[in-house]
Amino acid sequence: MSNPYDVAVIGLGAMGSAAVSFLAARGVRVIGFEAASPAHGLGSSHGDSRLIRLGYFEDPSYVPLLHRAYENWRGLENRLRERILHVTGVLQIGKPDSKIITGTRASCDLYGLASDTLFADQMRKRFPVFGLDDDEVAILDPNGGWLKPESAIWGYLRMAAADGAALHLGEKVEEIAPDDNGVNIVVGDQKYRVNRVIVATGSWISQLIPALQNITNPIRQVVAWYRPANGFVTDPLRMPAFLRDEGTDSSFFGFPEIGPDGVKIGRHAHFMESIDPDAPYCAVNDADRALLDDFAAKRLPGMQGRRVNETTCRYTMLPGENFLLDHLPGENRVIVASPCSGHGFKFTSVIGEILADLATKGGTDFPIEAFTFDRLMKAAQSAD
Ligand SMILES: Cc1cc2nc3c(=O)[nH]c(=O)nc-3n(C[C@H](O)[C@H](O)[C@H](O)COP(=O)(O)OP(=O)(O)OC[C@H]3O[C@@H](n4cnc5c(N)ncnc54)[C@H](O)[C@@H]3O)c2cc1C
Structure with missing residues (x-):
């Protein structure tokens, strides 16, 4: 049978x-x-948003899969008659020799992907919301954007x-x-x-x-939303989503103001804190808040934001x-x-x-x- x-x-x-x-x-x-x-x-x-980008810094071998992912997201949207993928650009910011910058460049070069390199003074004029060190650069991936999970x-x-x-x-x-x-x-x-x-x-x-x-290693992840004092510079048309290298294996990600809670930020892998997936919701604590508030104050100073929402989520890491x-x-x-x-x-x-x-x-x-x-x-x- x-x-x-x-x-x-x-x-x-x-x-x-x-x-x-x-x-x-x-x-x-x-x-x-x-x-x-x-x-x-x-x-x-x-949690409202997920980054998508084509010039993949992690490894260029992901790029062919990403081409198909973009096609399939559009296929989903066509069937649903609903917008899921928003292409408003992704900025990858870091020192010129950081993995985010060298890896993005390698993917873009290998696959001939569009990208625009901006130095700190150009960045300050074009995207004034970001706080930068003088020796940092950014690569704008015009195909990047965000998805509604x-x-x-x-x-x-x-x-x-x-x-x-x-x-x-x-x-x-x-x-x-x-x-x-x-x-x-x-x-x-x-x-x-x-x-x-x-x-x-x-x-x-x-x-x-x-x-x-x-x-597999399930870990705790935390994100928070900040309401900008001046909503204009965090509008998705003026502020791309971003990834930012902070040295010593630390990177942060963020989204423009795409929902009522404003700008969302998080640190990739947060504190690498392993969790039991069956444990109840682990609330956001003061150490989480301090990490994200400090980042917002230093790297998004023009926003002058205040935290209005926060949540935890989980990554599951593989070697x-x-x-x-x-x-x-x-x-x-x-x-x-x-x-x-x-x-x-x-x-x-x-x-x-x-x-x-x-x-x-x-x-x-x-x-x-x-x-x-x-x-x-x-x-x-x-x-x-
Ligand atoms: C805060 C945060 C930010 C992220 N940012 C990005 C980003 O910007 N870009 C990006 O590409 N990725 C990002 N990721 C990663 C991405 O979201 C994950 O890789 C992806 O969502 C994992 O999907 P999943 O289907 O494996 O897990 P889930 O979506 O969690 O689905 C697993 C499901 O299985 C169910 N389940 C478990 N056990 C059983 C069972 N025994 N029987 C039946 N059902 C079961 C669970 O209830 C759950 O609904 C982020 C992740 C987090 C947490």
Whole structure:
């Protein structure tokens, strides 16, 4: 007897919502499970905005994936008739020899991407909101901008439902058990049977994929919003989103005033504080506030802002701050989609397509050789 579903997607956050949508659009019999409510406040995909940029400083090998991600974001918008991706530019600021500057330049040079280098005096005239050291430079990525994460996730789920996906919200998968003919999925006293499963459970990934215990590292992340005294310079047309190198492996990110709470800022990986993903909401504390307030005062002085909102979120770090998109070794019925080390959201629209390829074709034409279990385990060993 054939299994009632071809594919189950477990975790309907960023990666899972996109995967379930791509699968349903291909006519695959797909069922999705989400333990809570999609884009909820204890996951990794809430908070109004996520950066997207094309000149990727982390590694130029991400650029081909980004080209497809941009195409797919536009595809999502066309179907939804709603704006998800806002291209208003991203500024990458730092010393000329910082990773953010050298890496962005390398990606732009290799792929012939548009970019504009600005020196401190040019920056002060053009973008007066930023506080700069005299020897800093900025690269403006005109293709950069920001995404609306909650709208994207719910948009993908609406499309998936319209294309026939069965979506089970508020159902936590407790166990997956692959065998020769399929995979058993246990949710409370319910059991489901599918041919293949995609596990996209974000910070909770090692609960269903024990091979990732002690490899993935969920950490606490904090962001805060500042209401500018003078709203004009923080308007998205006058203030690009930004990434800023602060030396000694520290970088900050920020967004212009795109919502009622004003300018949002955060420090990448914050204090690198490991957390138990099942712990209740960890409130923002005085040390978090001091870090972000100091940054705002020093680096956005023209804004003269005051903090009006704050929240915590979580990154899930992998060795090398990379991704994992692969079959579980020895289990070709189980596909694992990692939460992507704090920089994955912009790729959601291509990762959904890749996961659908892996589940339906067993492989993909997209370049994901860097995101295998094998690579991850080697990176973990060399990090020890
Ligand atoms: C503050 C912050 C800022 C960021 N900024 C950027 C940025 O600017 N640009 C960028 O590209 N990326 C950014 N990221 C990273 C990006 O947001 C993440 O990589 C991405 O959202 C991870 O998505 P996910 O689907 O893996 O996880 P999630 O969206 O958290 O989804 C996982 C889902 O699985 C569900 N789940 C867990 N266990 C089970 C189970 N057993 N059964 C059923 N469901 C389950 C959870 O409830 C959750 O909804 C940022 C992250 C944070 C936190």
